[in-house]
Amino acid sequence: MKRTIAFVLSLILLGCKIQNDYKELGQKIHSNEQFAEVKKRALAVVKTGFNAGDGYGEVWIRDYNTFIELSAEVFDSNELEENLLVFFKLQGQDGSIIDGFIPKEKAVEVEGGYDYIYTDLEPNYTGHKNTVETDHESSLVQAVYKYVKKTGNKDFLNKKVGDKTVANRMELSMQFLLNKRWADKYGLIYGATTADWGDVQHAHPWGVYITEETKFCIDIYDNAMMLVALDNMMELIPKTKKKWTQIRNDLARNSMKVLWDEKNQKFIPHIYLDGSPYPDDFDENKIYYHGGTAIAIEAGLLNNEQVKASLNKMIANVEASGAGSIGLTLYPPYPEWAFENKGMYPYGYQNGGDWTWFGARMIQQLVKYGFVKEAYDQLLPMTDRVIKNNGFFEWYTVDNKPEGSGTFRGSAGVLYKAIELLEEWAEKQK
Template structure:
């Protein structure tokens, strides 16, 4: 070998290192496959998820309504246990209750169950849905985008593309989805930043600080731009253009603009995180409070789903989530925000530090982060972060809405959104591991 050219010697060394590295990588892949294959808890959770979704479509036992933001996250699972006609009928009701301006309600209930209550929902009615009443939490900007995403998932799961061209009233589903997108551009678009706005909420939440309940826009609302609403819009735009490619010419430039502006105005390059809000007319919080210290777990997960972050940024975001879990004492990366908003920041008493959407631990969004880890090649990390979520389903014998900092279950015990995202995450992980074996 001493007579060989130096370039050949270097090449041989590089080849040997690559071989050893490849052997190590294959060994790690095999070990992960064995762990997942032998983890019986995954199948148990999938079976329980199928069972809980087979019993209905309302968000959970604490809710009467079928909510679109929930339905969007368990429609894949529902497709395994319900006839496609049933899934389709639920989607149609949302379109039947659609406003003349294109807006979409949050949820619906049978009209026969509505009872006049002081301080409750102002129900929405439409002659196209004579048996149902809808409601809309106007502080949020994700109802239209959630419905479009749900329709896309339905069409993909059932191959019922004819549904897209069927009519509700005078308009086809494609037309109505475009009307919903147009509503957002007309009523929720800020020209200065080129992004959508909503009320100030904690991450993906639907509770504003200014009122005891906090779900309706009022003159006291502080309008703001956040990453969650805009990432949901990007996903919906992408889904819509796949369902209606002939209309992409109009919406593709808008998609590109929203994506560019989201990173330009909301991404904090120095701290490698999304800022919580851009305020259009002042903040509702004390000016001594540094809101930008807060990391939004849910909005970051949805931004990853929207394709906004690089693989390096995804890994950095995951590391921050894991560090937040450790610092807070929470159980999983479903932790909504960290650090939390201080005591008294919200008039709604449920929004205390580490309560509800102010630092509560929600698998409903943590599970979506797991999905994105799998999709982006972080299978081992996905499995590690999935285990505590699966573990508490088994421990508590149910799918709960959210969990306290000390991992105690709260809210509905049949929260179908949690069941849906966990089911999808497990399926994605199992399929990815099988693909790697092949």
């Protein structure tokens, strides 16, 4: 009896301590002046347009997907809708979705440059598609979901684009992945060999188009993005559940069966469909993909223990590399010879660059999975450098120096949402 009473008392004391710790953390979140300032600056950056950032003329769907919710805070919903409609108007007959669009008068046709896409449905803009990527279709479906949930405009799904509704075209885009990017052997979608979520393949000095040298492979990022998109589509359009539920469940099961390395508690970078482009003595599985892992967590593929193990590995990688945050793309980086594109040197660009654009998405998932203190701690380096460098930079070097656009709206969007999720949690602790 005494042991039972002692045990109950210990549980009560533990519960009180946890409650006090939560309350204290909530107060820290609410009193963090950087958070308020970063949110203010994020709104100011997003107010200025829809292209990815300064230096970019295009509106890219993979970027727009990550700041459309923030854009809804400062733009009329009709403007957001018009951008989404451009992607649907420029949709391919096969269901494919463009990478980005630009006003026709600003599209510069040069040999070896973008292969621009025109349709009668869209008089003002032209589009292009980075064919080494397999996330455009998923990104658009996710962006529509965020737009509808944020604005409540469900009628958008019934809007006609040509002879099809937006809802029809969303499903057509998912069908494109089954028809044109499906690896029957694995029951997963494939793309070209890129670094994690990157848009540059291993071959060709530029690397944004499929070529004869392209090596196709399966990775976790593309498949996790499709999983999130399918969940979003089925929620918005319930009648699609009959066809897509089983496909979604098979995709989730196969993602873990094929790509999850149970022994090392990580995702295998690539499963090649027809041989690796790299020499036999190069062990690619030593590389840990931060971004793809974050999206896999968003897709619900990992349990709480695996999420915590993933975070621990990311933190260890940051310490080993000397990087500034868990936005570190991957670790260790690919050798210099692994990519023809000169910007993909070790710790350059997507080969070990530090991207808040993905790091803050991991923060969002940590909050959702209950790792709130960890989320708070890992977010601080990201908000600190926004203030220090006076901008939302595209990426950071391994020694935490800013690179690329200083008004990268994707970074602003995901940081704002990460802070918002923390503040919502803190509010509940009062």
